[in-house]
Amino acid sequence: MSKRVITxxxxxxxxxxxxxxxxxxxxxDSYMEFKMQAQxxxxxxxxxxxxxxxxxxxDAQKLSAMVTPSVSGYVQQLGGIIPDMLNILGRRFLKIxxxxxxIINSDINERDKHVVAIIFFSEPMxxxxxxxxxxxxxxxxxxxxxxxxxxxxxxxxxxxxxxNIHAIKNLA
Amino acid sequence: MERKNFLKSxxxxxxxxxxxxxCKKESTSSTxxxxxxxTTTTGGxxxxxxxxxxxxxxxxxxxxxxPASYVRSDITDGRTGYKLTSKITVVNHNNNCNAxxxxxxDIWHCDAEGNYSEYGGSSMQSTNYTAVHxxxxxxxxxxxxxxxxxxxxxxxxxxxxxxxxxxxxxxxGTSLKVTQxxxxxxxxxxLAAVAGYSKGMTGYTYNKNDGVFSDDTAGIExxxxxxSTTDGFALSINLSVAA
Numbered sequence: 571m572s573k574r575v576i577t578x579x580x581x582x583x584x585x586x587x588x589x590x591x592x593x594x595x596x597x598x599d600s601y602m603e604f605k606m607q608a609q610x611x612x613x614x615x616x617x618x619x620x621x622x623x624x625x626x627x628x629d630a631q632k633l634s635a636m637v638t639p640s641v642s643g644y645v646q647q648l649g650g651i652i653p654d655m656l657n658i659l660g661r662r663f664l665k666i667x668x669x670x671x672x673i674i675n676s677d678i679n680e681r682d683k684h685v686v687a688i689i690f691f692s693e694p695m696x697x698x699x700x701x702x703x704x705x706x707x708x709x710x711x712x713x714x715x716x717x718x719x720x721x722x723x724x725x726x727x728x729x730x731x732x733x734n735i736h737a738i739k740n741l742a
Numbered sequence: 743m744e745r746k747n748f749l750k751s752x753x754x755x756x757x758x759x760x761x762x763x764x765c766k767k768e769s770t771s772s773t774x775x776x777x778x779x780x781t782t783t784t785g786g787x788x789x790x791x792x793x794x795x796x797x798x799x800x801x802x803x804x805x806x807x808x809p810a811s812y813v814r815s816d817i818t819d820g821r822t823g824y825k826l827t828s829k830i831t832v833v834n835h836n837n838n839c840n841a842x843x844x845x846x847x848d849i850w851h852c853d854a855e856g857n858y859s860e861y862g863g864s865s866m867q868s869t870n871y872t873a874v875h876x877x878x879x880x881x882x883x884x885x886x887x888x889x890x891x892x893x894x895x896x897x898x899x900x901x902x903x904x905x906x907x908x909x910x911x912x913x914x915g916t917s918l919k920v921t922q923x924x925x926x927x928x929x930x931x932x933l934a935a936v937a938g939y940s941k942g943m944t945g946y947t948y949n950k951n952d953g954v955f956s957d958d959t960a961g962i963e964x965x966x967x968x969x970s971t972t973d974g975f976a977l978s979i980n981l982s983v984a985a
Binding site for chain 2: 599
């Protein structure tokens with residue numbers, strides 16, 4: 571089977587009823603920041619929801635980016651590893667290359683409407699094979715030559731909801 | 743031989759792994775049908791109604807409260823220009839102009855060339871850890887109602903007088919005041935000393951022609967600015983808000 575380089579993307583959704591400490595902190599602080607920043611657009615209007623603001627005030631599209639600095643410290647606390655996504659041994663193993671913060675829904679007056687996502691993009695990985703329902707992958711470094719017969723360390727993991735193969739490249 | 747054992751253990755792992763995921767899928771769908779809300783159950787570390795499947799690894803590092811990266815006194819972020827220390831004091835219009843402590847004050851302004859920072863990743867881009875939002879900052883007012891920021895003297899851009907944006911919020915984040923700070927003009931002022939950096943002052947919009955400041959005939963929005971290009975400048979202003 572020809573080797574392929576893949577990048578994974580995990581869209582971690584954070585809701586008002588999230589129970590994990592990290593999720594709760596992200597929810598709380600991103601809501602506070604949303605509330606603060608949204609008032610830059612809502613003042614003088616009756617709009618309070620993210621949907622209304624982005625629909626009627628084009629400039630409010632910037633809100634996701636304006637709220638991002640409220641979660642960047644929490645992403646750094648993850649130590650460079652994508653949360654929740656486990657290999658077959660039950661360990662987190664996907665390295666974060668970049669991330670994107672997304673406001674899904676929110677409202678200046680209703681904390682319970684605040685739902686956000688952090689989309690994590692992984693470092694590129696070599697997809698060697700598929701074993702049962704599992705993908706066999708190893709970290710890929712473009713500059714590293716693959717030496718025939720040499721042992722490399724691999725991870726087995728299963729695709730699951732909210733985890734996508736975001737990009738693929740076939741190696742010659 | 744060892745390899746065979748290893749493969750065997752993998753297969754056991756695979757079987758239990760599948761069972762685990764099947765269990766999680768069930769819990770998701772039951773949540774969906776009963777409450778109509780979706781609950782994140784991906785990956786085993788997230789939660790679904792009191793049913794949290796933790797990863798099989800040592801807990802931690804424990805998340806700690808981290809303020810938004812706007813929260814900082816030094817907003818320079820490597821921008822070059824003449825140093826400017828800004829002291830903004832917020833007083834209560836509804837209470838004898840007494841100082842208001844514990845308020846959140848956001849400021850932002852352009853760099854020497856007249857450009858604003860983006861926020862680090864637009865809606866279409868992902869961002870990396872080191873994304874900067876230069877010359878944007880947030881501080882909490884102290885017992886004297888004052889916040890202090892260290893940055894550079896702002897440049898200017900076409901159509902506007904030199905200015906600093908200010909947004910004052912209550913401790914809980916409710917907007918109390920959105921305003922802008924103007925700079926004094928004329929011979930001997932900081933504005934004349936900086937002289938628009940490398941851009942010069944040709945085409946500059948002075949306060950009296952500025953869309954925002956032209957109605958401020960009393961000069962309430964104009965800060966006091968002292969100092970020099972060698973020692974840096976110090977700006978101070980009182981902002982009165984109704985709180």
